[in-house]
Amino acid sequence: MVPSETSAGRRRFLKLLAASPLLAYPGLSPRWMEAIGRAQEDAVISSVREALDVFDFETVARKNLLPEHWAYLATGVDDDSTIRANREGFTRYQLRMRPLADFSKLDMSIQLFGTKWNTPIVLCPVASLKGFHTEGEKGVARAAKAKGVLQALSTMTSTPVEEVNKERGEPVWYQLYARDQWSETLKMVKRVEAAGCPALLWTVDLLGGSNRETFRRAQPREGVRAPLCKNCHEGLKKPMYAGLAEQAGGEGGGTTVFTWDDIKRLKDTTQMKLLVKGIQTREDAELAIAHGVDGIVVSNHGGRAGASGRATIESLPEIATGVGRRIPIILDSGIRRGTDIFKALALGATAVGIGRAYVFGLAAFGQEGVEAVLDILRRELQMVMRQTGATSVAKITRASLVDRFDAIPSPASSHSSGNR
Amino acid sequence: MLARVGVMALLMAIFPARFSIQAQSARDPAPHFIISGTSTVRAWSCPAQGVTKVIAGKSSQPVPGFPHGVQTVEVRIPVKAIACEDAMMVEHLRDALNEKTYPEIVYQMTEYTLTGADTAQANGKLTITGVTKPIRLDVKLSPSSNGVRSVGETSIDLTQFSIVPPVIWQGLLKVGKDVRIRFDALLPPSERAGGFHE
Ligand SMILES: Cc1cc2nc3c(=O)[nH]c(=O)nc-3n(C[C@H](O)[C@H](O)[C@H](O)COP(=O)(O)O)c2cc1C
Numbered sequence: 001m002v003p004s005e006t007s008a009g010r011r012r013f014l015k016l017l018a019a020s021p022l023l024a025y026p027g028l029s030p031r032w033m034e035a036i037g038r039a040q041e042d043a044v045i046s047s048v049r050e051a052l053d054v055f056d057f058e059t060v061a062r063k064n065l066l067p068e069h070w071a072y073l074a075t076g077v078d079d080d081s082t083i084r085a086n087r088e089g090f091t092r093y094q095l096r097m098r099p100l101a102d103f104s105k106l107d108m109s110i111q112l113f114g115t116k117w118n119t120p121i122v123l124c125p126v127a128s129l130k131g132f133h134t135e136g137e138k139g140v141a142r143a144a145k146a147k148g149v150l151q152a153l154s155t156m157t158s159t160p161v162e163e164v165n166k167e168r169g170e171p172v173w174y175q176l177y178a179r180d181q182w183s184e185t186l187k188m189v190k191r192v193e194a195a196g197c198p199a200l201l202w203t204v205d206l207l208g209g210s211n212r213e214t215f216r217r218a219q220p221r222e223g224v225r226a227p228l229c230k231n232c233h234e235g236l237k238k239p240m241y242a243g244l245a246e247q248a249g250g251e252g253g254g255t256t257v258f259t260w261d262d263i264k265r266l267k268d269t270t271q272m273k274l275l276v277k278g279i280q281t282r283e284d285a286e287l288a289i290a291h292g293v294d295g296i297v298v299s300n301h302g303g304r305a306g307a308s309g310r311a312t313i314e315s316l317p318e319i320a321t322g323v324g325r326r327i328p329i330i331l332d333s334g335i336r337r338g339t340d341i342f343k344a345l346a347l348g349a350t351a352v353g354i355g356r357a358y359v360f361g362l363a364a365f366g367q368e369g370v371e372a373v374l375d376i377l378r379r380e381l382q383m384v385m386r387q388t389g390a391t392s393v394a395k396i397t398r399a400s401l402v403d404r405f406d407a408i409p410s411p412a413s414s415h416s417s418g419n420r
Numbered sequence: 421m422l423a424r425v426g427v428m429a430l431l432m433a434i435f436p437a438r439f440s441i442q443a444q445s446a447r448d449p450a451p452h453f454i455i456s457g458t459s460t461v462r463a464w465s466c467p468a469q470g471v472t473k474v475i476a477g478k479s480s481q482p483v484p485g486f487p488h489g490v491q492t493v494e495v496r497i498p499v500k501a502i503a504c505e506d507a508m509m510v511e512h513l514r515d516a517l518n519e520k521t522y523p524e525i526v527y528q529m530t531e532y533t534l535t536g537a538d539t540a541q542a543n544g545k546l547t548i549t550g551v552t553k554p555i556r557l558d559v560k561l562s563p564s565s566n567g568v569r570s571v572g573e574t575s576i577d578l579t580q581f582s583i584v585p586p587v588i589w590q591g592l593l594k595v596g597k598d599v600r601i602r603f604d605a606l607l608p609p610s611e612r613a614g615g616f617h618e
Pocket residue numbers: 072073074086124125126127154155156175203277299300301302303332333334335353354355356357
């Protein structure tokens with residue numbers, strides 16, 4: 001049978017085949033291979049209804065965006081290996097399936113600081129969302145409202161926090177990049193407090209700098225002064241920097257060194273809950289608690305901070321041990337599937353954050369795309385909860401996981417005479 | 421029965437009458453239409469609202485509130501009612517749609533068929549910048565306690581309506597020629613249908 005171009009159903013099937021491991025099957029005839037090749041070129045969904053998973057939005061986002069903007073979204077650091085590590089880290093943990101549970105009343109809700117959320121999925125702070133779609137932060141806020149999920153807004157937002165809160169219908173959480181001058185940081189904190197935001201995430205993982213090569217390679221030599229870019233970027237001031245003094249290092253990043261004392265200093269100044277975003281070790285998690293923080297975000301900034309080569313999901317067990325459930329832990333970086341969310345919760349996270357996943361949805365279809373991404377992840381998580389017999393988030397435990405590395409006999413046990 | 425309710429909702433959905441704007445406002449401020457497309461920089465969208473007129477009678481398919489069916493439905497979207505967030509986008513859109521000469525986008529439904537328990541298809545004509553083309557809309561209906569949520573979309577090629585997609589900044593930014601029109605309306609149950617009669 002020759003694959004025909006006329007049937008939409010067949011085209012869809014070919015698209016799926018194009019994306020599947022079957023493509024490597026040596027028995028496929030050249031005509032099939034040719035048809036699959038055509039389908040591969042055309043493997044871009046045109047509406048949210050066609051999306052099967054989060055990755056379907058990534059393809060559309062890439063197609064929709066100016067290459068420079070795409071590179072900003074996609075970039076990691078150095079050779080992007082920490083992005084890959086984040087994804088591969090999830091494969092370290094296997095699931096122990098136990099489907100004979102009564103999952104007719106499955107509860108996916110969580111509580112953070114006394115507030116209930118429909119799912120454990122948090123929308124991470126991502127800078128400059130209007131660069132990805134005209135709806136920007138407001139489109140994301142409408143999606144968060146529609147789906148009852150927590151949204152965190154970046155200091156580098158392209159829409160002022162007050163407007164985002166209005167669109168969300170309640171104040172969002174706010175992510176802080178501290179300014180060089182403490183007094184300027186406090187001005188921003190006061191503004192956010194006045195806007196009613198209940199929690200502040202201080203992002204610390206970029207304090208040492210970040211080498212974003214993929215991003216830099218894609219930018220024009222003149223940077224944002226290039227003829228196209230300057231139309232939007234020239235003279236642009238981030239709305240949350242309005243009224244604040246210029247920084248010595250420019251808007252992109254300050255030069256001041258911050259330490260745990262500053263975390264304590266901020267905690268003592270604000271009524272908001274304070275979380276530190278970018279914790280990657282047990283020691284820092286314990287220091288965070290010792291300095292009075294209310295929660296932590298285990299994050300490597302989606303592989304765009306340091307080239308640690310270490311997945312956050314692999315950092316989580318030591319951190320969860322150190323925290324001992326004293327404060328909530330949100331884990332992000334690399335979440336693309338319901339199984340990823342499940343594994344993070346099983347290893348001790350209270351909630352998970354998604355960054356690129358929802359921005360793919362936004363860049364592809366605006367608010368509708370963000371809602372669809374949230375729906376897909378919720379459905380996927382729901383399925384794995386059923387399959388493992390975990391009928392509520394509290395019932396997702398370490399007992400549902402196997403660590404592949406634990407399954408490998410240690411050198412001591414396999415070579416009893418042992419010195420190697 | 422569901423199918424009959426469905427047709428009513430379909431009509432209300434495709435053609436968000438003044439009535440539905442009022443009925444919705446307290447509960448669901450969502451725009452009735454979202455017009456969206458692409459450009460060489462990023463995708464865009466603009467919400468819009470329209471005004472509807474329904475003429476009853478002479479149809480083979482009866483609809484609640486319209487025992488003799490519906491002859492035609494007309495929706496008019498003033499170009500001025502397309503409310504992109506960015507003022508520059510609004511300006512370019514109005515230019516592209518030649519708003520001064522053609523201040524309205526007009527849709528006219530000529531016939532409808534139920535395609536399933538919660539889906540229907542409407543055939544009609546769409547007129548933009550004075551150019552009229554046939555158009556088919558697929559609608560999905562999901563009844564709830566608040567009413568019927570009616571969702572659907574269609575895509576059009578701007579160039580088929582003799583519209584030149586905006587090109588700005590000396591050609592550095594180009595708007596794509598394919599545009600999606602989506603509607604999403606939460607509509608009250610069909611006893612309010614009388615409000616639709618002319
Ligand atoms: C384009 C982009 C911009 C980001 N901007 C910020 C930011 O302004 N502040 C911040 O704390 N984190 C920022 N992040 C990191 C996210 O909050 C989050 O930690 C990360 O995206 C999670 O990884 P994931 O993208 O694999 O889900 C950004 C991430 C991306 C991809």
